[in-house]
Amino acid sequence: MIRLFIFLLISSSIFASTVDRYRWDNGETYLVFLEKNNLPTRELYYNLDKDDQRLTEEMRSGIHYQILRDKNQHIEQILLPLNDELQIHIQKSGDSYSFEAIPIISTTKTEAFYTTITSSPNYNILKATGSKKLAQIFVSSFKHSLNFKNDIRKGDKLVMIYKQKYRLGQPFSMPTLEVAMIEMGHKKHYIYLNDDGRYYDDKGHEVEGFLLAKPVRGARISSYFTKRRWHPILHKWKAHLGIDYAARRGTPVHAAGSGTIIWCARMGSYGNLIKIRHADGYETRYAHLKSFRHGMHRGKHVKKGEIIAYVGTTGRSTGPHLHFELRKHGRAINPLKVVQVTTKRLHGKAKKAFLKLKKNYDESVTLHLNNQTVFKRLPPFEDMSYIHLLDKESSNG
Ligand SMILES: [Zn+2]
Incomplete structure (x- = not known):
């Protein structure tokens, strides 16, 4: 209610402002970005403490960021996401600009879809969703257990249930796979995300194969x-x-x-x-x-x-x-x-808890399989001019 009120109040006063969304280019650096936009490097970089300077090195190519300009096209605010939780907020203050790191507000939704294979899981997920990320997490989750190249047939089916973060109405950050099922020649194969943050097959055996040792012994x-x-x-x-x-x-x-x-x-x-x-x-x-x-x-x-x-x-x-x-x-x-991952098998209490989780997942998968759930996403916000308000609210918390 309060949020709506503030939104109405301020959206009228910034009626003539515009928000544009950009993509951080490959090889672009924060300093080049400042110079390109005629922003003061002293206030926004050289005068910052080392920790904040270090944060500016975190900008990565492909990240989408927003610039809010006033009616004269002067930059008022910029939001540069550093990861899925933190962003740099540059704001006009007097004749200069201020720099501050603030949390990102995002909402997480659980989404699911079903698709039939005509070519390969990668191709058909991409075709159904347009998301390379979804195709990637599905394919890599079965990489150690199944051979999609040889064993996939036309008409095989798959279901994916995952969590997706949204920021300003746009999907944001890597989705988290919760359960994936692929039916190959009438045999169903599953992968489940357990409460311990690791992936298991339907027998409670861990599927992730990537191992690392501790880099400094005894430290x-x-x-x-x-x-x-x-x-x-x-x-x-x-x-x-x-x-x-x-x-x-x-x-x-x-x-x-x-x-x-x-x-x-x-x-x-x-x-x-x-x-x-x-x-x-x-x-x-x-x-x-x-x-x-x-x-x-x-x-x-x-x-x-x-x-x-x-x-x-x-x-x-x-x-x-x-x-x-x-x-x-x-x-x-x-x-x-x-x-700390070592490939493990669940036993006792941990296995019992996993099987309970698995039962719920299986019911959801069956539902989406029977409903042939189509992938859909809400269209992005048309008016993005209140971005800064939503994001600013959080920094007061
Ligand atoms: Zn450190």
Whole structure:
């Protein structure tokens, strides 16, 4: 009610403003973005503290952002999403601009659809939904258990139930698969998301196959992963997109998984940094290193567990530690969720709970199968001029 009132009140006063939606280009940097838009680099970058400067490095290609302009086409506000929870808010204040990190407001909906295979799951999901992301999460979830190339027949059926985040009426961020079912030659295959955040087949056996070891042996975690955190002393929103392992200077750092080194040099506040590219769009980063192990270079293939570098405190760092990041398709994810995965089988209480969950999922799948649920999404908002209001509301909380 209050929201509606505020909306009506302010939407009239910004009647002549316009909001435009843009896509962050490949290779675009925050500083270039400021210059391109004639925004002051001193206030919006050089005067910021190191943490905020670091946040600006998180902008990734393909991200959609919004610019609100007044009737004279002067920039009033900009929203730059950094991840699915935090965004940079640039706002005109007097003759200059202010910078602030604020939470993103999003709503999550559970969606489902059914489709019949005419060619391949990838093709038919894309055709039914137009979403590469949905096709991708479906195909990769069965990658270790089924062979779509050889065993798919025309007329096979699939059902997907997943959670999708929406921001300003637009789908936003990677969907989370809850249950996937594919019927191949009258045999149904399932994958379920359990309460522990891992995927299991119908027997309660884990299906994820990607494993990582802890990159520093015997080290204590001094800072955990968080996409957004309110700093009570600094009174601002921050993010820590990795895990810090406190360890003595010179402690060996191990490759968390096998892959190819794609960066082995200094990089801004990361200090000495190694990036390794792994299979399936995964990438790991090891920052603040004292030094690299002899022989490490870009293009080199490393094995899981191999020593690649030594703990240090280069870059923006207050003491010797390893800052470790895990990314999937460029998006930072919590390494602990994947690191601690060992393929497991559910037993006892955990299995009982899983079977209960599974029963509900199965009923939903059957429903969508019988109804032949068609994929549909609400059209995006036509008037986006109140974006800033919706997003601003949250920052007062
Ligand atoms: Zn860190």
